[in-house]
Amino acid sequence: MYIYIDGKKISANDGETILAVANRNNIYIPTLCHHEALDDVGACRVCMVEITHKDWGGWTNLVTACLYPVEEGLVISTSSDAVRRSRGTTLDLLMARCPTSDVIRWMAEENGEISVRYEQVDDGSKCIMCSLCVRACEKMGCNAIGTVGRGHDKKIAPPFFENPENCIGCGACAAICPTGHIEMKDTRTTREIWEKKFDFVACEVCGEPVMTEEYRDYAIANRDLPADYYTTCSACKKKKLASHFDKVGS
């Protein structure tokens, strides 16, 4: 089937979303909560596009590009006035929610001028409730964090706001967070995340941290690899292999 994005005729497959087609054709649609490997939920509302169709009699609609499936002859605009206004309001609200976030500020500047219409929340939080961390945690099979409450009081937190029992300290939530809200504190021997402390497995040769103990147990239980892969750090593994190769060679 064919669709039109910003006047360009593009072939698309049945079941694809507008965002998937745009990404494949290098058409930029800003996103905050989208990730290639995770299911889309349409939480951030930044990827809004305007759609219309020749059979719709001039009627247009604003939809999230990450969720809307393509259909034959769909005409999509990624930067019309309506899109910019909608995106501007969303980013304006996000700016009010987390004024310290550089990503949001950058995105708002990209969209047009930054308007500050709403009262800013000044609690230092950068969380935009995109739930990427929750979905990443689910992907890992841990489900250690989730969304708590609704509406204004919605929060991302471990169950009962206690130390998450299922957390293995992999750090995927911190790595995937688009605004850098989730803090992970690493020292040489410990890692702290979600107020839970983890001890690192120390490399048996040099003592450098390899991974958290819980993560090692998870890897042994869930991945089909020998347990002794997780005992040594990368540098020591390389050193050992280098001397092994040298012995084989000479």
Next chain:
Amino acid sequence: MQKTYVVIPRNCTGCRTCELACSMIKGTEGVFARSRINIYKVGEERYMQMTCLQCVEAACVKVCPTQALVRNELTGAIEVDEDRCVGCGLCEPACPFGHMHFDLDEGVPVKCDLCGGDPTCVKFCPHRALELK
């Protein structure tokens, strides 16, 4: 035909030009520690070039929960699809040879991708200790 990346340790003088070239071309500002190829001294005047072996049955590919590590069939290299990576970092400890590095600042793994079939280290090696044939 797919070419093979070959290291010839007896030609290596340990000058580390490959490390410099790699860390420059991969945008890590010439920091040797973040190069994807490393030179190890294994004896008196003997050096070994260590870089990803692009294993046929790779441990990193096996452990990745999102299939973010994919083999480029043209070059034979296993490449990181950064868009698909969730940043769990399991690939680093999973590699039995230590050739996977997880960049905590960027939240993505860093590995040799043979520069898309034209490795910079090969071009810069002054002693022909690295070849693509």
